[in-house]
Amino acid sequence: MLISPAYAQAAGGADGGSALLTFLPLILIFVVFYFLLIRPQQKRQKEHKAMVQSLSRGDRVVTAGGIYGTIARVISDTEVDLEIADGVKVRMLRGTVQEIVGRNEPVERGAKTRGKKKDEAEEEEA
Structure with missing residues (x-):
């Protein structure tokens, strides 16, 4: 006989370590993607x-569209009024604010510095 008979091979997969080695590259890729x-x-x-969430009145901001403005009023948890020019206010979503350019300084209630610059008011108090 010139042709040898083909016998069935033993069932593979009895080695548990080969399954881990099969999934190891997939696990490593996921870890790299995560970090x-x-x-x-x-x-x-x-x-x-x-x-x-920390936006407040008077903050200078940049929107996602690239518009600079000052927050005139916080309407709700999702909306603010943005003053983009003198007398021009736009109602917009808070989430569209990309960056805070300048923070406002909180004004003390009842302070007699109304209409004066901060440095002039400090000199007057001293």
């Missing part, structure tokens, strides 16, 4: 949410 893509994006989202 290079997913985790930094979650951190940025958390920082943006905190920044949006």
Whole structure:
């Protein structure tokens, strides 16, 4: 006989370590994606949410569209009035604020410094 008979081979997969080695590249890719893509994006989202929640009247901001303005009024948890020019106010979503350019300084209630610069008021008090 010139042709040898073909016999069935023993069933594979009895070795448990080969299954782990099969999935190891997939696990490593997921770990790399997590540390290079997913985790930094979650951190940025958390920082943006905190920044949006801390918006207050008088803050100078930049919107997602690139418009600079000053927050004239906080309407609700989701909306603010943005003054983009003298007398021109736009109602917009808080989430569209990209960055705070300048913070306002809180004004003390009942202070007699109305209409005066901060330095002049400090000199007068001293």
